[in-house]
Amino acid sequence: MTFRTRFAPSPTGPLHLGHAYSALLADDLAQRAGGECLLRIEDIDQSRSRPEWEAQIYDDLAWLGLAWPEPVMRQSDRLADYRAALAHLWSRGLLYSCSCNRRDIAAAASAPQEGGAPLIGPDGIVYPGTCRPAHPPSGPCPDAALRLDMARATALIAAQPMRPPLGFTEEGAGPDGETGLIDIPFDWLLSHVGDVVLGRRGMAGSYHLSVVLDDAAQGITHVVRGEDLFSATAIHVVLQRLLQLPTPVYHHHRLIRDEAGKRLAKRDDARAIATYRTEGSSRQDICALVGL
Numbered sequence: 676m677t678f679r680t681r682f683a684p685s686p687t688g689p690l691h692l693g694h695a696y697s698a699l700l701a702d703d704l705a706q707r708a709g710g711e712c713l714l715r716i717e718d719i720d721q722s723r724s725r726p727e728w729e730a731q732i733y734d735d736l737a738w739l740g741l742a743w744p745e746p747v748m749r750q751s752d753r754l755a756d757y758r759a760a761l762a763h764l765w766s767r768g769l770l771y772s773c774s775c776n777r778r779d780i781a782a783a784a785s786a787p788q789e790g791g792a793p794l795i796g797p798d799g800i801v802y803p804g805t806c807r808p809a810h811p812p813s814g815p816c817p818d819a820a821l822r823l824d825m826a827r828a829t830a831l832i833a834a835q836p837m838r839p840p841l842g843f844t845e846e847g848a849g850p851d852g853e854t855g856l857i858d859i860p861f862d863w864l865l866s867h868v869g870d871v872v873l874g875r876r877g878m879a880g881s882y883h884l885s886v887v888l889d890d891a892a893q894g895i896t897h898v899v900r901g902e903d904l905f906s907a908t909a910i911h912v913v914l915q916r917l918l919q920l921p922t923p924v925y926h927h928h929r930l931i932r933d934e935a936g937k938r939l940a941k942r943d944d945a946r947a948i949a950t951y952r953t954e955g956s957s958r959q960d961i962c963a964l965v966g967l
């Protein structure tokens with residue numbers, strides 16, 4: 676099996692030191708394994724993506740000495756694939772439409788009968804099930820916010836014949852040092868993940884759905900990304916099992932933080948790669964800054 680990983684930035688702002696670390700690490704791991712590192716542009720959110728930011732991604736990565744096979748996959752070219760996957764899951768009774776906004780969810784999840792403060796999962800507040808129907812909806816898949824019925828999903832996975840245990844291999848480490856074979860209990864999915872959003876009105880698919888489909892389409896064998904996405908991997912493994920897609924090996928890495936210990940964000944222009952470029956820094960300077 677040829678080692679294949681990817682760096683998948685969103686063109687919604689400038690790349691910063693954290694992106695540099697992730698891209699350089701992924702490329703280094705691929706080179707050491709005799710494999711390749713692909714570039715993917717995650718521009719599914721067209722309301723925030725900008726062509727100028729995408730162009731700067733290419734410039735910044737080339738300045739870091741990175742190269743990638745062409746053509747580059749762009750999520751905006753794959754909307755039909757995301758819609759087809761949603762329609763497939765809908766036809767199997769695994770999705771339902773949801774009209775709740777964030778305020779509705781927060782209020783319902785923190786109601787007295789729910790036990791006080793809402794539980795935060797990998798996709799935000801664990802959805803309290805307000806719109807979940809007693810029976811799977813029928814008819815064509817709507818252009819609406821669509822949630823995965825996690826109870827039905829886990830029941831279907833549990834009923835699969837000769838199924839391997841639900842989990843994944845971690846070659847890096849999660850936030851609490853989790854590594855090796857990571858088990859994903861069904862009851863934890865129900866209580867700590869819940870019915871995550873897989874489709875949004877006008878956006879075809881959510882991050883969780885698109886990243887799973889894209890990794891499979893690109894033949895990704897190893898996913899290299901920040902430890903902040905470690906808990907979301909459980910969602911991705913569930914989708915891989917439901918859609919009969921392979922589960923890659925995962926390598927979650929530490930996050931690059933500022934002096935106060937806060938994770939870097941795209942709005943932090945002072946640590947943007949382009950800023951270091953214009954100030955005369957070199958690739959070696961960037962590697963030293965991120966500890967490579």
